Amino acid sequence: MSIPAAFGNANSNSLLLDWLLVGPDGFGRIDVRAQIETEDGAIVYLQYQGLLHMNEKVQAAINNGTGTEFNDQYFRSHPDSKPVILDTHG
Numbered sequence: 244m245s246i247p248a249a250f251g252n253a254n255s256n257s258l259l260l261d262w263l264l265v266g267p268d269g270f271g272r273i274d275v276r277a278q279i280e281t282e283d284g285a286i287v288y289l290q291y292q293g294l295l296h297m298n299e300k301v302q303a304a305i306n307n308g309t310g311t312e313f314n315d316q317y318f319r320s321h322p323d324s325k326p327v328i329l330d331t332h333g
Contacts, residue, residue: 263295271295273320293320 261275273293280286295301296317304311 265297269297271297271301273318275320289322291320291322293318 257277257279259275259277261273263271263273265271271294273295275289275291275293277289278286279289294317298316300311300315303309304315
């Protein structure tokens with residue numbers, strides 16, 4: 244099985260979902276889930292969570308639909324180190 248670099252060759256069977264739940268403590272909880280079909284047809288499920296400090300620059304970017312610079316935010320994530328192979332097509 245080979246997974247393409249940065250999933251650049253993902254096809255229409257691949258799916259990525261992400262969302263942000265903002266808490267009263269000033270942090271957003273990030274939840275990302277992906278189903279990716281590799282070049283050789285295997286289906287891999289990935290999931291990771293993270294924390295995003297909802298400072299003024301981050302809040303302004305979200306409200307305005309703009310971006311931030313690298314140093315504008317504090318963001319940490321924890322990718323699951325064990326992707327699940329759902330189907331190897333045989």
